[in-house]
Amino acid sequence: MSDDRTANPALTRRGFLGGIARGLLGVGVAGVGVAAAGRVRAKDDLWQIDPFKCIQCGNCRTACVLEDSAVKCVHDFAMCGYCDLCTGFFHPEPNRLETGAENQLCPAGAIIRRFVEEPYFEYHIDELLCTGCGICVKGCTDYGNGSLYLQVRQDRCLNCNQCAIAAQCPSDAFMRVPADRPYVVKHLGRQKEGG
Ligand code: SF4
Numbered sequence: 001m002s003d004d005r006t007a008n009p010a011l012t013r014r015g016f017l018g019g020i021a022r023g024l025l026g027v028g029v030a031g032v033g034v035a036a037a038g039r040v041r042a043k044d045d046l047w048q049i050d051p052f053k054c055i056q057c058g059n060c061r062t063a064c065v066l067e068d069s070a071v072k073c074v075h076d077f078a079m080c081g082y083c084d085l086c087t088g089f090f091h092p093e094p095n096r097l098e099t100g101a102e103n104q105l106c107p108a109g110a111i112i113r114r115f116v117e118e119p120y121f122e123y124h125i126d127e128l129l130c131t132g133c134g135i136c137v138k139g140c141t142d143y144g145n146g147s148l149y150l151q152v153r154q155d156r157c158l159n160c161n162q163c164a165i166a167a168q169c170p171s172d173a174f175m176r177v178p179a180d181r182p183y184v185v186k187h188l189g190r191q192k193e194g195g
């Protein structure tokens with residue numbers, strides 16, 4: 001079993017602070033990718049999740065028309081506490097604060113935990129593994145600061161006329177957003193529906 005504290009010796013305090021900015025950029029870059037791909041016209045509205053309304057019911061994993069859901073967990077680094085005991089990563093009462101599979105909340109092993117410096121750790125989502133189940137989001141929302149949340153990844157979404165997940169969402173969390181603002185960046189506050 002690897003020692004978390006030696007897994008990424010190159011990560012420094014400067015890199016850690018850089019990661020805060022990277023989180024916001026990560027969301028923005030994905031949005032630019034959609035526009036560049038020309039899959040949507042600039043005026044089109046897109047489906048997106050209001051993370052302030054989502055109750056992590058699990059439908060985002062199962063109800064998408066795509067076999068691999070277009071909904072993934074994202075990490076808002078500007079909100080994260082970089083906690084050693086991350087309640088999105090660990091079971092409520094982990095045996096040890098390390099990356100043993102028995103300690104991890106994510107059933108897909110999609111969260112990568114990296115040591116930064118005492119007492120900080122950085123958490124990344126591997127979207128190829130993430131199923132959009134929302135389990136980590138619930139842990140972070142209920143016991144942490146809510147920096148993990150679900151978003152429709154616009155480079156995956158087919159932008160169905162009627163989103164199959166929206167039709168089943170119990171908290172009315174799906175909304176239409178303008179294509180030039182395709183993501184909700186939670187630390188910037190609530191985005192109004194349709195603009
Ligand atoms: S269906 Fe709605 S409440 Fe359920 S996980 Fe998706 S956005 Fe959240």
Ligand code: SF4
Pocket residue numbers: 072073105106107108109110111125129130131132133134135136137
């Ligand atoms: S717990 Fe679920 S939503 Fe969170 S990273 Fe793992 S697969 Fe994705």
Ligand code: SF4
Pocket residue numbers: 047063064065066069070071152156157158159160162163164165166
């Ligand atoms: S619009 Fe279609 S592809 Fe996109 S999240 Fe909803 S069901 Fe999935």
